[in-house]
Amino acid sequence: MKRLLVLGAVVLTTAALAWAGSETQPKAGGAPKPVIEKAVKGEQCVEDTDYMRRNHMKVLDGHRDKTVHEGIRTPKHSLKECINCHASETTGSVAASKDDFCISCHSYASVKIDCFDCHSTKPQGSAAMHPLNAETAHYKHKLAAQAASKISAEEMAGVAP
Amino acid sequence: MSELKPMSEQAPASPERRRFVGTAAATAAGLAIAPGVVLVQVAHGRPEDQAVSSAVRWGMLIDATKCANGCNDCVTACSTENGWTPVAESKHPRQAPQWIRKLELQDPLTQMETSLPMLCQHCAEPPCVDVCPTGASFKRADGIVLVDRHTCIGCRYCMMACPYKARSLVHEHLNDTQKADVPRGIGCVESCTFCVQKVDRGDGNTACAEACTAAGHNALLFGDMNDPDSEISRRLRELPTKQVRADLNLNLGVRYHGI
Numbered sequence: 001m002k003r004l005l006v007l008g009a010v011v012l013t014t015a016a017l018a019w020a021g022s023e024t025q026p027k028a029g030g031a032p033k034p035v036i037e038k039a040v041k042g043e044q045c046v047e048d049t050d051y052m053r054r055n056h057m058k059v060l061d062g063h064r065d066k067t068v069h070e071g072i073r074t075p076k077h078s079l080k081e082c083i084n085c086h087a088s089e090t091t092g093s094v095a096a097s098k099d100d101f102c103i104s105c106h107s108y109a110s111v112k113i114d115c116f117d118c119h120s121t122k123p124q125g126s127a128a129m130h131p132l133n134a135e136t137a138h139y140k141h142k143l144a145a146q147a148a149s150k151i152s153a154e155e156m157a158g159v160a161p
Numbered sequence: 162m163s164e165l166k167p168m169s170e171q172a173p174a175s176p177e178r179r180r181f182v183g184t185a186a187a188t189a190a191g192l193a194i195a196p197g198v199v200l201v202q203v204a205h206g207r208p209e210d211q212a213v214s215s216a217v218r219w220g221m222l223i224d225a226t227k228c229a230n231g232c233n234d235c236v237t238a239c240s241t242e243n244g245w246t247p248v249a250e251s252k253h254p255r256q257a258p259q260w261i262r263k264l265e266l267q268d269p270l271t272q273m274e275t276s277l278p279m280l281c282q283h284c285a286e287p288p289c290v291d292v293c294p295t296g297a298s299f300k301r302a303d304g305i306v307l308v309d310r311h312t313c314i315g316c317r318y319c320m321m322a323c324p325y326k327a328r329s330l331v332h333e334h335l336n337d338t339q340k341a342d343v344p345r346g347i348g349c350v351e352s353c354t355f356c357v358q359k360v361d362r363g364d365g366n367t368a369c370a371e372a373c374t375a376a377g378h379n380a381l382l383f384g385d386m387n388d389p390d391s392e393i394s395r396r397l398r399e400l401p402t403k404q405v406r407a408d409l410n411l412n413l414g415v416r417y418h419g420i
C-alpha cells in the first residue's frame with residue numbers, strides 16, 4: 001500500500017509541487033492530500049460532511065433513479081445542487097481542473113467518475129459560464145440552419161414512403 | 162387494456178367514459194377532497210416530492226395544416242432547450258443526434274405539399290422499450306418515453322425498433338456543452354423527452370410548442386390527454402386526427418391533423 005502511495009506521489013508531480021509550496025507539507029512518502037475548496041454558497045452541506053465524504057455516491061445513486069424514473073427533482077440530494085454549491089470560483093466548474101471539487105478527491109482516491117460524460121460540470125444560468133446562452137444559441141443555430149441545409153428530406157426522415 | 166386500442170377508434174367516443182373513470186378514481190382516492198381538486202392538482206401542480214402518475218398522459222396534437230413550409234422554429238427551439246447541435250452545424254450530419262425534424266412531403270398525384278415535424282411519438286406501447294436489453298428505455302407513468310442513460314449500453318436496438326426513426330446515438334464526446342437540466346452523452350441513445358425538465362418544473366408546455374406559438378403558427382399543442390377539460394383533449398374531440406402508422410397499434414402520444 002505504502003509503495004502504491006509513493007508511486008501516486010510520483011505520478012501526481014504537479015499536484016505535489018503545488019502542495020510543496022503550502023505550509024502543511026506532507027510527510028515524506030505520503031501522497032499529496034486533495035485540495036478541498038470550500039463551497040462557494042452555503043455553510044453546511046445537506047448532510048453531515050463526514051457522512052457525505054463516505055456516502056455521497058449512494059445518496060446520488062438513490063436520487064438519480066427517483067429523478068429519472070419518477071420525475072422527483074427535489075434539490076436536496078440532486079447532483080445539480082452539489083454543482084451549484086461546489087463549482088470552483090476560478091474555473092466555474094466542479095471538474096474542469098485537477099483542483100476542482102470532484103476531481104481533487106477522486107484523483108487522490110484513484111476513482112474514475114463518468115458522471116460528467118453526460119452531466120454538465122457547471123451551474124446553470126450564468127451566461128459567463130455557458131458559452132451558448134439561450135438567446136445567442138437560438139440565433140446562431142437559426143442562421144446556420146438557413147445557410148447550409150444540405151440534408152435531404154429522405155435522409156432526415158426515412159419515415160416517408 | 163383500453164390502451165391497446167388505437168386512440169383514433171376510441172377518442173371521439175370516449176370523453177364520457179373518461180370523465181366517469183376520472184370521477185370514480187378521484188372519489189376512491191380521497192372522499193374528503195372534491196374530485197375536481199384532486200385531478201387539477203395531479204395534472205398541473207404536482208408537489209415536487211411526489212412521483213409522476215398515470216392520471217396524466219402527456220401528448221401533442223400537431224396541426225399539419227398550420228405548420229409552415231420552410232419554418233424550422235420548433236427544431237431550433239428544441240436544440241436550444243435541450244443542448245443538441247443542429248444537424249446543419251454538425252461535423253458529421255449523417256450521424257448527428259436529432260430529437261425533432263421537419264418533413265416536407267408531397268403527394269405525387271396531386272402535388273399537394275404537407276409540412277410537419279416528426280419526433281418521438283411517445284407510444285403507449287413503445288417498441289423501443291420492448292426491445293431494450295437493459296431496461297434503460299422506459300415509459301414514465303405519465304406516458305413520456307425516456308432513456309435512462311445510467312443503464313443504456315448504446316446497443317441501438319431501440320433505434321432499429323422505433324418505427325419513426327425518432328432515436329439517435331450520441332457518437333462523440335460532448336465536452337461539457339450539456340445543459341445542466343439535460344444530461345446527455347457519448348454512447349447513449351436519446352430522443353425527444355417532451356421537455357421532461359420543463360414538464361417537471363410545471364411549465365406544462367414544450368420548447369417546440371412554445372416556439373411554434375411564438376411564431377404565430379399555433380400548429381403544436383401540448384397537454385394532458387387524460388384531462389377531458391384540457392385544450393388538447395377538447396381539440397382532439399373536435400378535429401379528425403391520425404396516428405402515423407396507426408396499423409401498428411402503438412397508441413401514440415402524438416396525433417396529427419391534416420395528414
Ligand code: SF4
Nearest residue numbers: 281282284287289323
Ligand atoms: S416513437 Fe420510437 S422512440 Fe418514441 S416511444 Fe415510440 S418506439 Fe420509442
Ligand code: SF4
Nearest residue numbers: 293313314316317319
Ligand atoms: S441503446 Fe440503450 S436504450 Fe436503446 S436498446 Fe440499447 S440499452 Fe436500451
